[in-house]
Amino acid sequence: MGTKVMYQNVWILGEQEVGTVRQVSFELLKRGRALADKRESQLVAVVMGDHLAENELQRLIHYGADCVIAVERPELRHFLPEPYTSVLTVLIRKYRPEILIASATTTGRTVAPAVAVVCHTGLTADCTELDIEPETGNLIQTRPAIGGNILATIKTPAHRPQMATVRPHSNKPLEPDESRRGEIIRETVNATNLQSRIKRLGFRENSEAVGNIQDAEIIIAGGKGFKKDENFRMVRQLAELFPDGAIGATRDAVDRGWISYNHQIGLSGKTVSPRFYLAIGISGSVQHLAGIKTAENIAAINNDPEAQIFQVADYGIVADLFEVLPLIKERLATLNLKQEPEVSE
Amino acid sequence: MKIIVPIKQVPETSNVKMDPETGTMIREGVEPIVNPLDLYAIEAAIRLKEHAGGEIIALTMGPPSARKALTEAIAMGCDDGILLSNKKFAGADTWSTSYVLSQAIKKIGRYDLILCGERATDGDTGQVGPGIAAWLDIPFMTYISKIMEVAENEIRCERMVETGYEILAAELPCLLTVVKEVNFPRLPTLRGKLRSRAVELQTWGPVDIDAQPDFLGLKGSPTRVVKITKPQVARRGKIAAPKDEGELVTAVDGLIEFLKQKEIV
Ligand SMILES: Cc1cc2nc3c(=O)[nH]c(=O)nc-3n(C[C@H](O)[C@H](O)[C@H](O)COP(=O)(O)OP(=O)(O)OC[C@H]3O[C@@H](n4cnc5c(N)ncnc54)[C@H](O)[C@@H]3O)c2cc1C
Ligand SMILES: Nc1ncnc2c1ncn2[C@@H]1O[C@H](COP(=O)(O)O)[C@@H](O)[C@H]1O
Helix, strand or coil, X not given: CCCCCCCCCEEEECCEECCEECHHHHHHHHHHHHHHHHHCCCEEEEEEECCCCHHHHHHHHHCXXXXXXXXXXXXXXXXXXXXXXXXXXXXXXHHCCCEEEEECCCCHHHHHHHHHHHCCCCEEEEECEEEECCCCCCEEEEEEXXXXXXXXXXXCCCCCCEEEEECCCCCCXXXXXXXXXXXXXXXXXXXXXXXXXXXXXXXXXXXXXXXXXXXXXXXXXXXXXXXXXXXXXXXXXXHCCCCCEEEEECHHHHHCCCCCHHXXXXXXXXXXXXXXXXXXCCCXXXXXXXXXXXXXXXXXXXXXXXCHHHHCCCEEEECCHHHHHHHHHHHHHHHHHHHXXXXXX | CEEEEECCEEECHXXXXXXXXXXXXXXXXXXXXXXXXXXXXXXXXXXHHHHHCCEEEEEEXXXXXXXXXXXXHHHHCCCEEEEECCHHHCCCCHHHHHHHHHHHXXXXXXXXXXXXXXXXXXXXXXXXXXXXXXXXXXXXXXXEEEEEEECCCEEEEEEEECCEEEEEEEECCEEEEECHHHCCCCCCCXXXXXXXXXXXXXXXXXXXXXXXXXXXXXXXXXXXEEEEECCCCCCCCEEECCCCHHXXXXXXXXXXXXXXXXXXX
């Protein structure tokens, strides 16, 4: 592998959970669609899993794929690095895609580097922008690096497939079009490709009431400005006033034990791309900002007018959080009350 | 138990200064440190050694000055360190880096476990760990938040994913990348520091690790950085600075209005 001859089409690596395609896969399809259109090639979605129902796979076509390649085996029910790497490698060798993009999820960021090594090709992590040179098919990959201090543009000029992982929630999916038609190919693989030296013994769901921040559309985040453990509860109370509001935190808040590490946002925590990010009592260090670069709307509350967070805020309030939060809660509560009759109708 | 810990020396990025003209990092006065996320891998190795005995080797690829990272790892409790340093290694991307590290690991010979950090805070890719495992063809588990049990030929761990924690068991030898939740790294002790000065570190180049020359450095890297720009972080939004109770209420109204406009509430 490695030479450029005979590589064509754009692939996305779809992810599923108990047979249901994950949202991130639809987001990838939009990215992939734009690349395939510009290159005038096909967009293919690859999915591995156990029970992959026809109508679920059709959804990938509604969201932009021209073709779906599905591999259905009990061994692929849950993500395991070895079978996923082997199966994907087998498919790449057979079909030779020009580009393969995966989500920068725990799955994508695990399987993609192993596949890149086996296929002797380049991989760019956690891209925020992708473009293509229509003539050469060269993928133009842009990603933040050095703690978000720079943006690097990266190419894989001489190797195929060109691989990239894309930051989850850095774009919305296309509107689904149920009239779109496409092909579904069910591939089989040898048992040797399904072997795993790792066994999955069990699963423990996130115990926190307010769950997965990487998928969250709305994140209410708190920092050291809350000063005390008890006060940090205000973040949760506010998050609960939004439908599916999740809780985020700075490293300082996590280090003080106010909240668990899986809520930490930033360079050494999670990267999030919600529609709305509210930063309360957060100074806006470069490391923290590295995690929220792709948030759509950012609001900030901080009593220091010089706080860096205001540099990135779409709406900011320079005030004591302990005075502002009760007012916001009050306003949101009345809004929710007003909306309630509509919901119950 | 023999454990290998690949660590990377990175610039202290908390106060990075960028050259506004060129968009590159100003390296003067930037203290190189051990990748903070690698300290968790070192700590995990030390705890396993305390429990089961054995030996820990820290491994780094970098400029000659990266020797200091190894010294620090030894001061924390690693037994030995190997520096992979050579002009031919320079400019490597994650593909080539993981190749070089895997060749060095092959040269070390028998081992039970390789422990990596989740990612390096400069490149921020998290690709080198899985890459090493792929080169060596050993099982690997990423985002490990808890090491539960180590038996003769097996290690049990928890892996932190988006929706919760997977409980996994892997055959040894295997490679793990650990996240911050896994432990709390210790500081080097005075005794450790003294010992680290006494340890003679080996430096290996391409020939020592029997590396294929065209897999090395910039030349051997499939990816190319073609442009560096400065991110435009400033959004220049509306900032309200209320001076009294009334203005505060107006500011909050403004926020609610903003949320309605953006269809968030
Ligand atoms: C390698 C490395 C990795 C890192 N990774 C991360 C990471 O992933 N995530 C992360 O968050 N940090 C990370 N950090 C730490 C980061 O540098 C900052 O220290 C941290 O983000 C600061 O957290 P903070 O904003 O909560 O605290 P502070 O910087 O102390 O800010 C608190 C803010 O609260 C405001 N405030 C205080 N009282 C009030 C009040 N009554 N009302 C309103 N506002 C108030 C203050 O004005 C201040 O701006 C990392 C650092 C390093 C070196
Ligand atoms: N040059 C290097 N030398 C030794 N280990 C490295 C090097 N680069 C990366 N690593 C290891 O791989 C992990 C992930 O790094 P990265 O893929 O660069 O984000 C780090 O936490 C280290 O454990």
